[in-house]
Amino acid sequence: MGVLYDYFAAASDEQAAATIDLEGGPGGALPSSPELQAAIRAGDREAMKRLMLPSVRISEHGLPVLSVKGIDPVVQLGTLEGLLTGVSTEVIFARPRSGMAVAVRDEGERLVLSLTAELQQVLADQAPERLAAVAGPWSQTEEFWGHGDATVLAHFLREFSLLARDAGGRNHRLYCWVCV
Template sequence: MATKGFDSTTDLGAIEGILAGVDFDEFLARPRTSHVVAERDGGERLVLTISDELQGVLARVETAELTVAARHWVEEQGSGDTDAIGGLLHELAELARGAQRRGERLYCWICV
């Protein structure tokens, strides 16, 4: 899945806050939140961890909740495309479910 203009730390923290009521400082304090596991080209290409807690939330959330979360996220940001964010959240949830079934973890690849 590819997206532009989505910050894996702040935006995923906001999404988890919306879906699970998690405070952003708590989100950041988790052991697997946005830690660099691979870096190339002076930081222009990165692989970051996605917390187990966020992966669990995404794997368990209902489809209707994702749509509501996308709408809420766009309202909080003051701009954005609800359908695009909703689509992104649905894809993330599917990835999380698949990873959970296989006993795997989620990562985010960033290319600036």
Template sequence: MGTINTYFSAPDDAMAAAVVDDGPVSFAPVVDAVEATVQGGTLFALLTEQTYEKATADRSWARLITEPDHESAWVVSLPAEFTDALADASDEHLASIVGPWSQSEEFWGGADPAELLDMLREWRTLARTARERGENMYCWMSL
């Protein structure tokens, strides 16, 4: 059984945490959400040309904003650096990292780069929208 990850934007931690039970689809202002079966750490490292360890070492990376003892879902915040790196990524940059990303452990070493590139473009749109609205990006995860 895997984890479902849905990336979304919200004005603040309290509003983002409010979706923990039903997911971002229950959050009326959120029109833009990207569902994925992967986490963003490796993507953040590739976008910023850092090691995974360095990219995810900051305390703001995937900071839990919901109760840690919730039954089967939780929400984490993503740092502004992730949003900015994704929002600022050109198509060329996304295309250059999708190959290595598709071979990462997150995809068991073999995902279709073309499909991932489409997903990355959706994520980029979400990041740009969040930044334009002055919102933060979050990830809702559920078992």
């Protein structure tokens, strides 16, 4: 099944920590998509790929969330932040909010981690063209074993930028719920 990641916005560390025990995490159950079901029945791989791309949505718990698999909030987003800012990952990883656990359950099998304010700001400030341009180099990093899908990552970055912009506009911070 893999590791599940719900990127979301919350007003405080306490509010973010409270999501640890929500059924299905901050994202809750993914809504059923009739379009995706039709594409699966038809065997339409292109439609399935398009319809399975992650998108920001308001979850059943009322939180703006971006649910993904395979994009780690510490190492992979640290590398992304470095690409967007030119700051070394050593500096990024030393920041107090970089991957700071605000809640932990089941011996670390469920976590809520904070993201850096710097990553949130740089994501909110980027034009879609810049995000698409960085997706290529990011996809080739060792964290993606040099084989990330730049098109999927560019889509993720556009959506993540929307989440960051919305969070900043509401004076919220970004977090990631992790379920192993």
